[in-house]
Amino acid sequence: MDACGERFVIVSGDARADVDEVGGGLAGFAQGGRVRLEPHPPTARPPKGSGAVLAPWPNRVRGGRWRHRGTTHRLALSEPDAGNAIHGLLRHVPWTLTGRGGDHVTLTAVAPVQPGWPQPVRVTITYTVGAGGLAVETVVENLGAAPVPFGLGFHPYLRVGDVPTDELELTLAARTVLPLRDQLPDGPAVPLERPFASTPLGGLELDGAFGGCVPGDGDDLVRHRVAAPDGGGTELWAEPAFGWVQVFTPGEFPRQGPDGAVVVSRAVAVEPMTCPPDALNSGADLVELVPGEAEVLRWGVCATG
Template sequence: MQASAPQVNPEAAIFLLRAGALRVEVCPEFGGRLLRFWSETRQQPQWLHPISHEEARNGQHVRGGCFPLVPYSNRIRHAQLARPEGDLQLSADPLGAPHAMHGPGWRRPWTVIKHGDGSLAMELMHRADRDWPFEFRAEQFVRLRAGQLELELRLHALAAQPMPAGLGWHPYFPDHGDVDLQLRARRDWPVPADVMPVGSVPLPVVQRLVHLRRHAPRDALVRALSEWDGSAVLHWPSQGCALSLKASRLLRHVILFAPTDAPFLCVEPVSHAIDGFNLQARGLRNTGTRTLAPGQTLRASLRMQPLER
């Protein structure tokens, strides 16, 4: 069985948020996704690889913008979730089959609960199903203030039993062959061909400053890191601008992803390792996975601050 397809709504509302020179477009019905983030300045930099209104409203998978990862990130091997009482079979994601991927949050319409000139709050109510067999409520807050974009996620466990949980975001940043990325991390999760790490290794001190230069020709990229300090900087030398990222303490794993010659680079701040729930069940440490008791809440935040000359 495959995961639920996104709903098509040609009339889906798109919200424009403004604060100073910053602008954000959000389509809650398209998986709670940010479509665009840019500055109304002389250089007109696009801070996210943009999605058009038409692409958002047709309900098809589009690589761009930024979407929330809830109630987990990345893949669950063979869509089987290890539990003490026995494995649970989930729906495989059409794009990640035979694995489950990213949770139902990015494929379901979110509902707006509050909207202002520079802010938007939305929620997702999930009833247990084959995509995720635990009931939960998620909230996402999008705010422009103090010259930066602030994102916040809250995951409320509503199931009667403990629920495995994780959070994160999947942003796509523009990459036309000239983006530089710098961040610091202490552990590497080697990614094999099936994109399913089986463990981690400490990075030597000299490799803990990860400096990635993306210049053509560009090979496919997938890296999984942890014990990340939560900060990263993307720099576009040809445009003379940069973007700093600052993730909250929960998000100490980061996934770097770009297909061959893609016009984007993903830097995904997440709370746990790829297939982390199953790896933890096998006794691996440092997976970053969490378990929420009924009524508990998990919170995460991410700030993106443009830096222009």
């Protein structure tokens, strides 16, 4: 068994996405003859969280400790060097294939009751490709007997074909920024002094959480994008429930080219999230999952220009 398990490939027209069995995440997406999401091979774990599903919470929980309805929970410290719990419980487990067609695949996993997590939560994701690009639908269900808080995020790295990251411009729907210290909240979100609007990524180092992500005038969706000098671009759209976005620009990302060769370069992760870092403690924008009710959340990626 490869490190990423079985690789599921879905295709429609010029759109193709690869999905991993282990972690249930995206292993690449291409449309219009260009790579839109950073791919990775199935033989090694995704680099720097590439394509990961972040559930039942995204980002970090300070010290792995949180309280809910008077009870303190202690999660495993999955970020041991910093002493935090990070990115949920489903990144490294095999997901179950529950539906498949030429243009779509559905995977399901359950975060069971365990130290630090009090209720079982089932997450079902359907990836679909078509003329409009890639669509990702997540259905979340509380299988337990009592309400439980929930947050969701994804960890895609955006590309515009082989255009270097430093030549791209970044636009975010975000209006606020969350002050961070050691990647954990250090005060309430504050307005962005300078919104990201066609902002050059060259020389810009980011690893921050941005909020206030709302649709533009006359739109129903939140939209973030990167654009290349030739006018082409890649857009990440999301429903308004994804009111947060984490942006990360690592300098040493193993970028895979069309010939399979790997070159270390800069990359840009644009991570849609329903809540900010350490939301299990702050309560900010958490979803309260009630037993017997389902929450449906959608986002996607498409070519622009």
